Amino acid sequence: MVYKTVVLFVVLLFNMSYVIFASDPDPVQDFCIANTEPASHSSQCKNSSLATVEDFVFSGIKVPGKFGPTGLSGVSVNSNVFPGLNTLGMSFVRADFKVGGVNVPHFHPRATETAFVLEGKIYSGFVDTNNRIFAKVIEKGEVMVFPRGLLHFQMNVGDTPATILGSFDSQNPGSQRIPAAIFGSGIKDKLLEKAFGLSSKEISKLKKKLGSH
């Protein structure tokens, strides 16, 4: 009985280790293309002798994605959509801005980001934990770094569409957009009213307006 319990515990611990220790690991092999075959669930990596060059090429950001209500289209290319990135500790995003388009204040809990302007003029910045702002307009060819976990934002201030390529030092940086996190997550109205000093009517309006931003 004791033996069975111990075995069960070890098996459980082993299965859970993928979840608990799910940080970006140091690779112990050349690559580990994430296994997307449901049948071979037991192995994290696709059999490397079956790998082809196509496993290391991603063609999904030749054109902008779908634009949201703030005039932004962001296509995140993490290990979920590009299995070849798995265990390599990096990923990226293509973001396109309509004229005046905004990337609302957000942060990436697991990665520092460098944002390289491919096209256009973008007011770009972040806020540190002392609420000090670092922001300016950057142009085509310039790069800004947003330190890990800090709030940042961008707006196309030029008179043409703009594009950036964001790079992350995590294969799955995560992204938390402040308007949606606050007004679209189901936090009690009473709390939001007190937190922001607004009436219940004003909070309802913000929820309707910003819940998906």
Ligand SMILES: *[C@@H]1O[C@H](CO)[C@@H](O)[C@H](O)[C@H]1NC(C)=O
């Ligand atoms: C990987 O694929 C090769 C070629 O099909 C095969 O010989 C080998 O047994 C496979 N390895 C594993 C661990 O499945």
